Amino acid sequence: MxxxxxxxxxxxxxxxxxxxxxxxxxxxxxxxxxxxxxxxxxxxxxxxxxxxxxxxxxxxxxxxxxxxxxxxxxxxDPIISKVLALMRRYFQKHLKDTMELLDEMDDSVLRSGR
Amino acid sequence: MxxxxxxxxxxxxxxxxxxxxxxxxxxxxxxxxxxxxxxxxxxxxxxxxxxxxxxxxxxxxxxxxxxxxxxxxxxxDPIISKVLALMRRYFQKHLKDTMELLDEMDDSVLRSGR
DNA sequence: ATAATATATTCGAAGGATCGAATATTCCGA
DNA sequence: TCGGAATATTCGATCCTTCGAATATATTAT
CATH class of the missing domain: 1.10.10.10 (Winged helix-like DNA-binding domain superfamily/Winged helix DNA-binding domain)
Incomplete structure (x- = not known):
């Protein structure tokens, strides 16, 4: 490609x-x-x-x-809506790991003051 | 949300x-x-x-x-693969506009020398 | 042990993204 | 025509990303 x-x-x-x-x-x-x-x-x-x-x-x-x-x-285009729906599914599927990811993000966010 | x-x-x-x-x-x-x-x-x-x-x-x-x-x-996760597949569909669906977008991108790319 | 191969990390420069503040534009009603 | 409301654009400071160069780490073969 x-x-x-x-x-x-x-x-x-x-x-x-x-x-x-x-x-x-x-x-x-x-x-x-x-x-x-x-x-x-x-x-x-x-x-x-x-x-x-x-x-x-x-x-x-x-x-x-x-x-x-x-x-x-x-x-x-509603295709983008489908993409967002897939992301929601992805999020739910990996909820546990996502939580940890979000925690890390929040930490780094706090550290960098944003 | x-x-x-x-x-x-x-x-x-x-x-x-x-x-x-x-x-x-x-x-x-x-x-x-x-x-x-x-x-x-x-x-x-x-x-x-x-x-x-x-x-x-x-x-x-x-x-x-x-x-x-x-x-x-x-x-x-294959969900991401689905997202990429949707993007391919999106691309094909809007092929004409996409071409113009790509042209503009190429132009700006040429202009900025990248 | 040493060397070679495969992969990862760090560093600094250059360019790109984001924000709020200020300013511009466009349209409608008085 | 003038003023106000809704939206868009520009500007400059700050932060984030990307790259190649250099260096580090890990694993296998000699």
Missing amino acids: PDSLHRFKADIFQALAHPTRIAIMELLEGRELSAGELMEKLGMEQANISQHLAVLRAKQLVVNRKAGNQVFYSMR | PDSLHRFKADIFQALAHPTRIAIMELLEGRELSAGELMEKLGMEQANISQHLAVLRAKQLVVNRKAGNQVFYSMR
Whole structure:
């Protein structure tokens, strides 16, 4: 397989490789939400959400629709929803190990003050 | 959903967010390969492959088995293989747009000299 | 023991990602 | 037209990732 295809896939994963963007995608499963609604549900800075939406847009994981003052976002393709569902299954299957992983992450997070 | 779970998923995606690591995971679909075989098939620096394997190990996407001089790697869970299969479907489905995306990527790659 | 092979780790430089603050844009209503 | 609301973009500081080079570790063969 040519490297450009690996780069393409890696770029999709990269777009999903942030907790906030995962949260956005999960909120968009099966429904459309405005940038403002996402902002409210996630309780984060307006600029920050907008930046993350820009990343998802750039990789075409979401599409947007302008309606007057607002911009509504939705998933471009339900396949991504299937990917997220598989991740949930993966998580449940390895719950025990995952816990330990999360503990380590939390530790390192505490150590590095983030 | 608590943020720690989003962080967990994001970390898995992060582990997959590199062309070389995608290539490694695809080579490991359904079979076991030694670090050396991966190195040979990918035609990359030994240290580099080993570093990427370290990332995949840290997130437990692969498991390894020592056999004398060598270390054999395999996928920890076929669910990840399913994720990769979904990505292939996604790619095919959006082939046209993907081409354009790849073109843009290539362009920017050329521009930034990488 | 020593050398050779296979793999892993550490280091430092270079580039990429993320954040909040500030600013810009776009659209609607008064 | 002006003001306000919703969203997007830019900027700079900080942190994270990636790479090759060098070095370390572990295992087998001599």
